[in-house]
Amino acid sequence: MATTTATSAVGSEWKKNLSAHVICPECKEFPPNLEFPGSHETVCGSCGLVLADREIDVHSEWRTFSNDDQNNDDPSRVGETSNILLNGNQLETSIAGGATGAARQLYRAQNKLSSEKSNKSLMAAYKEIGALCDGFNIQKIVADTAKYLFKIVDDHKAFKGKSQDVIIAGCIFIACRQCQAPRTFSEIFAVTKVSRKEIGRIYKSLEKFFTAQNIERTAIVGADAGFKQTTSTKPSDLCERFGTFLGLDYRTWNAAATLSDKVTKDGDLAGRSPLSIVAACIYMISHLCGVPKSAKEISNVVGVSDGTIRGAYKQLYSERDRLLTDDFIAKVNGDKANLPQS
Ligand SMILES: [Zn+2]
Known part of the structure; x- marks a missing residue:
């Protein structure tokens, strides 16, 4: 008795119905001679009757041969993640240069867009910060923090009268402190060639500015949130x-x-x-x-x-x-x- 109950419970589960066949209604050939000429239709190979059309194409759009496509266009439909250090979310379409006629005019018009331009000057500043930090054995996380601080200054159009080199030196100095890897004024001077006196001055005003902005550093630095006003280096x-x-x-x-x-x-x-x-x-x-x-x-x-x-x-x-x-x-x-x- 026990065995019968168990069998009937199993029997109520879903099973593939193997007695149903898809065959051509014209030739009733078995096994059916199906062909898939276009990826979205099924055709009987013997009489040519279209058995199904407008099917969803489940094939991949392209095939990837890991090394083959290195020099070819990348067929993937997604780009990089947006870089929070740049302006906008970088979802703009870019129009290739070197074209003629209307395309060339479009290219020119797009080139005049201001967001692109401001990103260019930001990129130049980031490049300099990166180069200075690399030459100075400063970790990437500190360099990224310095870039982030620089962007805040740039966003607020603050310290307009100051030269960019001085602001960069100040941002690196503060980033080092915020990341608990303090450097002395003299060490920053050794790489940036901005005098100790000037770094000291910009450091004071930058720190006051950042504290007032009450910025969240979580975006870049991770767990450690908020700008800490630091006392002098211990x-x-x-x-x-x-x-x-x-x-x-x-x-x-x-x-x-x-x-x-x-x-x-x-x-x-x-x-x-x-x-x-x-x-x-x-x-x-x-x-x-x-x-x-x-x-x-x-x-x-x-x-x-x-x-x-x-x-x-x-x-x-x-x-x-x-x-x-x-x-x-x-x-x-x-x-x-x-x-x-x-
Ligand atoms: Zn047929």
Whole structure:
């Protein structure tokens, strides 16, 4: 009994009806001799009767031979995604140049369109930002942020009197900070040739401008939303890069970062620039950890004079018992006896 119930349940399921055939009503030939001359009709191959027409063509519109079409036109019907860094949504039709007659007039008329023109100058600026960042080993995400910031300035027609180079330098500087990869004014100056004084000035006004715009950075930078007004660069943020340049290992530059945070918090070296603080801390820690770097070496990397480094270090040295606790020294595996007098 159980078997019968099961069979009837299965029997109620859909099954292909194999007793139905599509055959030509004229020749009643079996199996039917069907042909598909046009892709949208079915014809009997024996008598020529059209059995079905206006069928939906399910064939692909083209065939792709992955390598063959490299030099030919791409038959796909979609283009690139729209680039939010450019104006408009780039859905315009472009008319090929080099034609004659009416096509040529259309081409000219389209060329006069303003959106195209403004995109051209934007593209030129982006190219420059990209080139500067590439030459400076700045990550793509920072370069994209700089481009985005530049577009905001361009959209608002702000800072009209300023030269584009200065604005680009300012945007790169701010992008570096927003992406937590800060660079110093001197480093930006080294690539953009915009003077430190000018970068400092444009940086202040740009930051005020961006904060007022309350822009969302999600579009480019991802998870981190909103423009953060940054305080001046923390010395500890710079330790990793300078430490790496000097060939210091993680333990050492990390200790220098910890020390520079402590120095900043306690107000030792108050009034000195973050760079001097970093340089003096790296000098102290490198000696403490037994991988001494001379003031000259540090000066070459950080960009402050060795005299300044020695002066700042002298202040730190006089406070060494408070700054370098026994816990700290044990943690970094250092020795206070390694510290030079100056
Ligand atoms: Zn037939």
